[in-house]
Amino acid sequence: MVEKRPLLDFVSHGVLILGAIVVAFPIYITFVASTRTFEEIMQVPMPLLPGQHFLENYAQVLFAGTTTGSRAAVWAMLMNSTIMALAVPLGKISISIISSFALVYFRFPLRNFFFWMIFVTLMLPVEVRIIPTFKVIADLGLLNTYAGLTLPLIASATATFLFRQFFMTIPDELAEAARMDGAGPMRFFWDVVLPLSKTTMAALFVIQFIYGWNQYLWPLLITSDESMYTTVIGIKRMIVGGDAANEWNLIMATAMLAMLPPALVVLLMQKWFVKGLVETEK
Amino acid sequence: MEKRVVFRSAWLPYVLVAPQLAITIVFFFWPAAQAVWYSFQLQDAFGLQSEFVGLENFKFLFRDPHYLQSFKTTAIFSVAVAGSGIALSLLLATMADRVIRGALVYKTILIWPYAVAAAVAGVLWAFLFAPSIGIVTFVLKAMGVDWNWIINGNQAMLLVIIASVWKQISYNFLFFLAGLQSIPKSLLEAAAIDGAGPSRRFWTIVVPLLSPTTFFLLVVNIVYAFFDTFGVIDTTTQGGPAQATQILVYKVYHDGVKSADIGGSSAQSVILMIIVIALTAVQFRFIERKVQY
Numbered sequence A: 001m002v003e004k005r006p007l008l009d010f011v012s013h014g015v016l017i018l019g020a021i022v023v024a025f026p027i028y029i030t031f032v033a034s035t036r037t038f039e040e041i042m043q044v045p046m047p048l049l050p051g052q053h054f055l056e057n058y059a060q061v062l063f064a065g066t067t068t069g070s071r072a073a074v075w076a077m078l079m080n081s082t083i084m085a086l087a088v089p090l091g092k093i094s095i096s097i098i099s100s101f102a103l104v105y106f107r108f109p110l111r112n113f114f115f116w117m118i119f120v121t122l123m124l125p126v127e128v129r130i131i132p133t134f135k136v137i138a139d140l141g142l143l144n145t146y147a148g149l150t151l152p153l154i155a156s157a158t159a160t161f162l163f164r165q166f167f168m169t170i171p172d173e174l175a176e177a178a179r180m181d182g183a184g185p186m187r188f189f190w191d192v193v194l195p196l197s198k199t200t201m202a203a204l205f206v207i208q209f210i211y212g213w214n215q216y217l218w219p220l221l222i223t224s225d226e227s228m229y230t231t232v233i234g235i236k237r238m239i240v241g242g243d244a245a246n247e248w249n250l251i252m253a254t255a256m257l258a259m260l261p262p263a264l265v266v267l268l269m270q271k272w273f274v275k276g277l278v279e280t281e282k
Numbered sequence B: 001m002e003k004r005v006v007f008r009s010a011w012l013p014y015v016l017v018a019p020q021l022a023i024t025i026v027f028f029f030w031p032a033a034q035a036v037w038y039s040f041q042l043q044d045a046f047g048l049q050s051e052f053v054g055l056e057n058f059k060f061l062f063r064d065p066h067y068l069q070s071f072k073t074t075a076i077f078s079v080a081v082a083g084s085g086i087a088l089s090l091l092l093a094t095m096a097d098r099v100i101r102g103a104l105v106y107k108t109i110l111i112w113p114y115a116v117a118a119a120v121a122g123v124l125w126a127f128l129f130a131p132s133i134g135i136v137t138f139v140l141k142a143m144g145v146d147w148n149w150i151i152n153g154n155q156a157m158l159l160v161i162i163a164s165v166w167k168q169i170s171y172n173f174l175f176f177l178a179g180l181q182s183i184p185k186s187l188l189e190a191a192a193i194d195g196a197g198p199s200r201r202f203w204t205i206v207v208p209l210l211s212p213t214t215f216f217l218l219v220v221n222i223v224y225a226f227f228d229t230f231g232v233i234d235t236t237t238q239g240g241p242a243q244a245t246q247i248l249v250y251k252v253y254h255d256g257v258k259s260a261d262i263g264g265s266s267a268q269s270v271i272l273m274i275i276v277i278a279l280t281a282v283q284f285r286f287i288e289r290k291v292q293y
Helices: A006-034 A038-042 A054-063 A074-105 A111-123 A126-139 A146-154 A158-168 A172-180 A185-196 A198-213 A217-222 A231-238 A248-268 A270-280 B012-038 B056-063 B065-098 B103-115 B118-128 B135-142 B153-181 B185-193 B198-228 B230-235 B248-258 B262-291
Strands: B041-043 B050-052
Touching: A006 A054, A006 A248, A006 B065, A006 B103, A006 B118, A006 B153, A038 A248, A054 A074, A054 A248, A074 A111, A074 A146, A074 A158, A074 A185, A074 A198, A074 A231, A074 A248, A074 B012, A111 A158, A111 B012, A126 A146, A126 A217, A126 B012, A126 B248, A126 B262, A146 A198, A146 A217, A146 B012, A158 A198, A172 A185, A185 A198, A198 A248, A198 A270, A217 A231, A217 B230, A231 A248, A231 B118, A231 B230, A248 A270, A248 B103, A248 B118, A270 B103, A270 B153, B012 B262, B041 B056, B041 B262, B056 B065, B056 B262, B065 B103, B065 B153, B065 B198, B065 B248, B103 B153, B118 B135, B118 B153, B118 B230, B153 B198, B153 B230, B185 B198, B198 B230, B198 B248, B198 B262, B230 B248, B248 B262
Parallel strands: none
Antiparallel strands: B041 B050
16 A cells, blocks of 8 residues: 555445445345245345245256256256366366477477467357357267267367466476486476476366356257256256246256356365466466 | 477377367367358258359358348447446456455455356346346336337347446456556555655556556457357347347357358358457467567
């Protein structure tokens, strides 16, 4: 703090409190709606305090789904989301840590060409090439499979770049010492590079977990089978029409369930999360 | 940047890069090439036959008033999302950088939306603004605003902008906060001693020093508004009413998946690819320049 400005402090807190309320309000209302009955929500205005039907609503969506929209049970969707949210970061981290190790610690023909091939993928999100990618997945017979859900999202250069940047900061003396002691490249990788990369891996894991969990367009395209729905897709399938046709209490309970795991990851691993975010993008 | 110490092996590096290259080729280069190929084809309504039509699909697109309208919609949408998102989060980050008491609480609440999927954010805000039962609609009606985004295009646009900005505010906030914390305190103290008040310091020291962060966020937010807001739009307005919120990426999806116009949709994909590549190039040029500082 440069100087004391009581009025400005007061204004700062005011702005922050206002901001926090606006940011938290939709989530609070979602929670309230998830603890009420359908009739209670249909009142105008709906009640602003949590009701008595928390267990009832959550039990219904977890095991039976909605009655007007999708009837798929949400626990199965949570499983699918979990598989996706784990497979994407694990796949990305494992393929990109070895490829960036090769790109940094070896000189070989076509190295630069490979580097650029991976680099170009940075530029094109899945959204741009949905139809052809969908066709590729269909041709490979991967519709409605976990492989189809996750593999196209693993093809991205962000992680490779992060690791490459990090490997550049590992002192050359370590590699020299390893070579002097007669360690081969893979021995060096397992015993030196991998342990040093723990922080980077943790940060990447947090970001990619959220990315995988929150995927929407891709699972929407390739999952037609209810048993393959992720939670986010499940919510979309529960919304069937106008305000009165949707069982908002159940939709909101599902929305709470869909928000909870990534929110927990963000809150509990805040340090890794911020590090991962700021570093992945730079 | 190159390593001085390297290992030698005739085959190992190829084995190590193979998995990533395989995935990149199968799920990236192959589809991207197909998108370009389809964009030169015209398929019949049943998808049984296709003929090579050259640039016909592109010519058709640029004569199609819906497509040109979609360009305009995307421009308004992305400028609004990026502009208001950056302004709001800069305000919040500047305030959060000042206060000491409660800083962690504010920060924790403000980063929460990052964890929420875009599609879920859309559902949340659609519920708050629902024409007949929404709680915000109720307040608006009490204030005399006739709110119904199902039939009013401008209100639909406002809704998707609010939901998209809400979702992205955490991200911008964290970057601005990191940027603010890296500004040397000595600069601000020196200015204060010379008699510059808080607002003068903000405009003449903080804003210029944050400009790299702001520019970076501008590009990221525009890319976000172009692509990642698909979930927001699909769970709220679905491009409607009367295409008032049909941004480019939504039109690619709508024409390709819903209307099965593969050629037209692929041509749109190709145009989008060119836009993204241009945006990325701008961003990289800027990063190159920053490195020299």
